[in-house]
Amino acid sequence: MNAPQAGLIGQSVKRKEDARFLxxxxxxxxxxxxxxxTYAYFLRSPYAHAKILSINTAAAxxxxxxxxxxxxxxxxxxxxxxxxxLITSTDGTPMKEPKHPILADGKVRHVGDQVAMxxxxxxxxxxxxAGLIEVDYEELTPVVDTARAKGAGSSVHDEAxxxxxxxxxxxxxxxxxxxxxSAPHITTLEFRNNRLIPNAIEPRAANASYSAxxxxxxxxxANQNPHVERLLxxxxxxxxxxxxxxxxAPDVGGGFGSKIFLYAEETALVWASKQIGRPIKWTADRSxxxxxxxxxxxxxxxxxxxxDKDGKFLAMRVDTTANLGAYLSTFASSVPTIxxxxxxAGQYTTPHIYCHVTGVFTNTAPVDAxxxxxxxxxxxxxxxxxxxxxxxxxxDPAEIRRRNFIHTFPYATPVGLTYDVGDYDATLNQxxxxxxxxxxxxxxAASEAKGLxxxxxxxxYIEACGLAPSNIAGALGARAGLFEAGEVRVHPTGKVxxxxxxxxxxxxxxxxxxxxxxxxxxxPLDDVDIQHGDTGKVLFGMGTYGSRSLSVGGSAIVKAVxxxxxxxxxxxxxxxxxxxxxxxxxxxxxxxxxxxxxxxFASVSLAAYVPHNYPLDKLxxxxxxxxxxxxxxxxxxxxxxxxEVEVDPATxxxxxxxxxxxxxxxxxxxxxxxxxxVHGGLAQGIGQALxxxxxxxxxxxxLLSGSYMDYAMPRADDLPQFNVxxxxxxxxxxNPLGVKGCGEAGAIGSPAAVMNAVCNAIGVKSVAxxxxxxxxxxxxxxxx
Amino acid sequence: xxxxxxxxxxxxxxxxxxxxxALLVQFLRExxxxxxxxxxCDTGQCGACTVHVNGRAVKACNVLAVQxxxxxxxxxxxxxxxxxxxHPMQAAFxxxxxxxxxxxxxGMVMSAIDLVQHAPHGTAAEIREQLEGNFCxxxxxxxxxxxxxxxxxxxxx
Numbered sequence: 001m002n003a004p005q006a007g008l009i010g011q012s013v014k015r016k017e018d019a020r021f022l023x024x025x026x027x028x029x030x031x032x033x034x035x036x037x038t039y040a041y042f043l044r045s046p047y048a049h050a051k052i053l054s055i056n057t058a059a060a061x062x063x064x065x066x067x068x069x070x071x072x073x074x075x076x077x078x079x080x081x082x083x084x085x086l087i088t089s090t091d092g093t094p095m096k097e098p099k100h101p102i103l104a105d106g107k108v109r110h111v112g113d114q115v116a117m118x119x120x121x122x123x124x125x126x127x128x129x130a131g132l133i134e135v136d137y138e139e140l141t142p143v144v145d146t147a148r149a150k151g152a153g154s155s156v157h158d159e160a161x162x163x164x165x166x167x168x169x170x171x172x173x174x175x176x177x178x179x180x181x182s183a184p185h186i187t188t189l190e191f192r193n194n195r196l197i198p199n200a201i202e203p204r205a206a207n208a209s210y211s212a213x214x215x216x217x218x219x220x221x222a223n224q225n226p227h228v229e230r231l232l233x234x235x236x237x238x239x240x241x242x243x244x245x246x247x248x249a250p251d252v253g254g255g256f257g258s259k260i261f262l263y264a265e266e267t268a269l270v271w272a273s274k275q276i277g278r279p280i281k282w283t284a285d286r287s288x289x290x291x292x293x294x295x296x297x298x299x300x301x302x303x304x305x306x307x308d309k310d311g312k313f314l315a316m317r318v319d320t321t322a323n324l325g326a327y328l329s330t331f332a333s334s335v336p337t338i339x340x341x342x343x344x345a346g347q348y349t350t351p352h353i354y355c356h357v358t359g360v361f362t363n364t365a366p367v368d369a370x371x372x373x374x375x376x377x378x379x380x381x382x383x384x385x386x387x388x389x390x391x392x393x394x395x396d397p398a399e400i401r402r403r404n405f406i407h408t409f410p411y412a413t414p415v416g417l418t419y420d421v422g423d424y425d426a427t428l429n430q431x432x433x434x435x436x437x438x439x440x441x442x443x444x445a446a447s448e449a450k451g452l453x454x455x456x457x458x459x460x461y462i463e464a465c466g467l468a469p470s471n472i473a474g475a476l477g478a479r480a481g482l483f484e485a486g487e488v489r490v491h492p493t494g495k496v497x498x499x500x501x502x503x504x505x506x507x508x509x510x511x512x513x514x515x516x517x518x519x520x521x522x523x524p525l526d527d528v529d530i531q532h533g534d535t536g537k538v539l540f541g542m543g544t545y546g547s548r549s550l551s552v553g554g555s556a557i558v559k560a561v562x563x564x565x566x567x568x569x570x571x572x573x574x575x576x577x578x579x580x581x582x583x584x585x586x587x588x589x590x591x592x593x594x595x596x597x598x599x600x601f602a603s604v605s606l607a608a609y610v611p612h613n614y615p616l617d618k619l620x621x622x623x624x625x626x627x628x629x630x631x632x633x634x635x636x637x638x639x640x641x642x643x644e645v646e647v648d649p650a651t652x653x654x655x656x657x658x659x660x661x662x663x664x665x666x667x668x669x670x671x672x673x674x675x676x677x678v679h680g681g682l683a684q685g686i687g688q689a690l691x692x693x694x695x696x697x698x699x700x701x702x703l704l705s706g707s708y709m710d711y712a713m714p715r716a717d718d719l720p721q722f723n724v725x726x727x728x729x730x731x732x733x734x735n736p737l738g739v740k741g742c743g744e745a746g747a748i749g750s751p752a753a754v755m756n757a758v759c760n761a762i763g764v765k766s767v768a769x770x771x772x773x774x775x776x777x778x779x780x781x782x783x784x
Numbered sequence: 785x786x787x788x789x790x791x792x793x794x795x796x797x798x799x800x801x802x803x804x805x806a807l808l809v810q811f812l813r814e815x816x817x818x819x820x821x822x823x824x825c826d827t828g829q830c831g832a833c834t835v836h837v838n839g840r841a842v843k844a845c846n847v848l849a850v851q852x853x854x855x856x857x858x859x860x861x862x863x864x865x866x867x868x869x870x871h872p873m874q875a876a877f878x879x880x881x882x883x884x885x886x887x888x889x890x891g892m893v894m895s896a897i898d899l900v901q902h903a904p905h906g907t908a909a910e911i912r913e914q915l916e917g918n919f920c921x922x923x924x925x926x927x928x929x930x931x932x933x934x935x936x937x938x939x940x941x
Contacts, residue, residue, distance in 0.1 A: 024820015253887025
């Protein structure tokens with residue numbers, strides 16, 4: 001069932017969507033302008049933490065072109081932005097969920113918090129009028145630093161006086177403590193997982209309108225999951241009947257998690273579109289994006305690994321403080337808990353693991369899922385500990401991993417997951433060859449001859465993807481199902497339109513999903529179109545994140561295709577005057593088994609819509625099927641990465657010289673697209689390790705890295721030529737395509753590999769991310 | 785208070801009234817509805833708005849519309865032939881999977897064409913260095929570099 005099939009599955013088919021993107025015919029949200037368009041501008045807080053004593057909007061309301069000025073009081077009657085995952089603290093109390101208002105009400109909690117919205121005939125008029133709004137603030141002491149937020153003396157929310165949202169834990173603490181008490185060796189690391197700012201190149205944007213004709217709303221929005229957006233906005237915030245709202249996420253210019261969430265801006269636009277009676281458009285400029293897109297990571301962690309003298313892992317103990325920012329974003333609570341601590345087993349048989357996580361509020365932008373979401377943080381903990389332990393024990397870093405790899409599957413970890421398949425030795429062995437580890441000593445000598453320090457670092461990661469089995473997620477606190485929906489509509493001529501609840505914002509679904517359907521139906525690729533991103537067209541959907549599109553969304557499509565084939569067999573049986581059970585479907589032909597009697601797919605579809613010769617007494621006309629697929633387990637992509645860096649000890653500059661990756665994604669539909677996904681993930685992971693850092697001034701709470709002049713985005717010449725292969729692989733055992741997901745792997749596995757290499761190069765135990773020249777130079781000086 | 789400007793855009797003469805502070809990118813996107821040219825930042829760094837002005841790659845967010853008076857501007861919409869045949873650089877980006885979400889792509893392609901015309905036969909390292917004015921968050925640049933080399937060959941530069 002899971003074997004790769006001949007035909008289109010497995011081929012590096014060039015992408016169907018490229019034609020429009022390459023000719024300027026893409027349609028992103030800001031490209032859409034509607035009749036009678038108006039524009040919104042958001043006045044934002046210049047302070048990290050302040051009381052709003054008064055707001056005077058009179059001058060703004062009187063300004064040229066202004067159609068409406070709205071503040072927090074207008075939204076007092078509607079709900080706050082909801083959080084989709086309930087985390088329960090170890091003492092049994094639910095996490096603190098202070099209201100996340102659409103516009104600030106009485107208090108601002110981070111720089112960039114939205115204070116007022118001005119709607120005007122033009123964007124310039126709205127912006128000019130916003131400058132006329134007088135806000136009287138009383139500054140409060142901001143809470144900024146992750147590690148010092150708990151009990152900081154100033155409270156972000158009254159509901160959480162000590163700034164603690166929850167104190168959550170997983171694992172058997174007593175067993176872990178006992179193992180540590182008698183362990184021959186303990187490796188300890190204390191570090192930050194640096195805050196990242198997602199920076200999809202398309203800024204967030206929205207365009208909302210209300211139709212008095214049928215009392216319905218339409219929202220165009222740069223978003224990764226339009227049905228979720230609609231559900232949250234209708235059911236939890238604005239009270240709009242769900243069937244009276246259409247959400248369209250058209251072409252979306254990258255997401256990386258940051259466009260999963262329901263944000264205040266689009267919610268305010270929808271609400272105000274009825275008040276104004278005209279469409280309202282808003283597009284973030286980059287400065288707003290830095291201040292208000294949900295950020296990623298930002299952990300302070302103390303991690304310990306207990307081993308015996310041979311490097312066998314005995315137990316792991318982790319204490320993490322996770323910065324949740326000023327408000328709980330849509331999935332914020334789950335990222336540093338469910339999506340983090342459950343991955344701490346990595347690829348290893350560590351028998352006892354305990355992790356405690358303190359989620360804290362601070363006066364910074366909300367922190368939520370960013371590419372990998374919890375799993376990069378977990379991998380960083382595990383792989384930095386493992387490599388450090390190897391060096392401390394004098395064991396080769398590859399060898400210490402081999403001694404601890406899981407070899408029998410299914411494998412139940414001590415932190416709640418059950419891995420179905422894997423072959424970690426295979427990916428490690430393959431990457432060691434790919435990386436020419438055997439030639440490392442020669443390259444190191446060559447570097448030394450140039451006065452440079454060379455280091456090598458490993459990372460063997462695992463991730464839980466294909467989010468998620470709804471019942472498991474629900475038991476863990478999810479307030480939503482995590483299935484996916486698909487519909488296969490066969491037209492009378494045999495052409496096919498597929499509707500999927502997954503959303504492509506760069507992943508190439510229009511090609512990959514079409515390959516799957518065309519392959520299974522035995523029809524040309526061009527006869528299949530994929531539609532996504534429109535609640536008015538697609539039956540339902542949970543969207544794209546957590547490397548779930550092909551494994552969950554693709555599985556729903558396969559289920560629908562199977563129904564099409566099953567019905568087609570009945571129609572064919574009638575046309576061929578045979579029994580249903582004698583019909584086989586192969587290469588686009590329905591055949592009577594063992595005969596040369598056959599009818600092509602398009603004849604069956606025509607008969608379904610022109611049912612003159614058709615079993616109407618037993619079968620409905622038409623050929624259109626939908627399916628929902630809820631996975632029975634997560635998928636577990638895994639792989640091995642090797643990084644070599646050269647460090648200039650005079651300047652601290654780190655250059656990634658070689659980066660080799662071998663991933664096991666199970667079966668692969670389009671190798672070209674998969675490789676591209678790995679490239680992109682690696683770039684973001686190397687960016688985290690060496691360049692990117694969301695920095696707030698700890699005194700004032702001002703975002704210091706608020707533009708491309710201050711936030712180091714990876715550029716082409718910051719990155720090496722990646723050496724990427726996919727392993728023959730162990731197909732996922734529980735979805736029909738045997739696929740695991742590939743979107744996040746690169747970002748999950750790479751930071752530890754890079755930092756292990758940096759530490760190895762300069763001979764220190766630990767260097768902070770990002771390993772900027774200044775940081776590395778200081779580490780070199782300190783080690784002398 | 786607006787100014788009349790005349791220029792050539794994608795081979796066609798255009799005359800329009802523009803505000804003195806209107807940027808070329810605003811003029812292209814909002815007045816001419818050529819929305820293939822994108823805006824990705826507000827500090828002139830991302831390069832998503834790159835177009836050709838008299839054959840040279842220019843960030844359209846860093847030029848006033850009035851400064852483009854009398855010039856010939858080419859945007860991503862003007863690259864392919866009338867029959868739909870892609871410019872060799874566009875074709876190379878498709879062939880090499882040099883794009884994912886497509887948002888940086890128009891600026892990337894416009895930069896790439898100028899880059900190879902003015903520095904042909906660049907090594908991968910040289911191409912990477914010269915791409916510093918264009919951000920891509922999706923691809924990790926590897927396939928963009930490959931596309932630029934492939935496109936340059938097809939262009940015969």
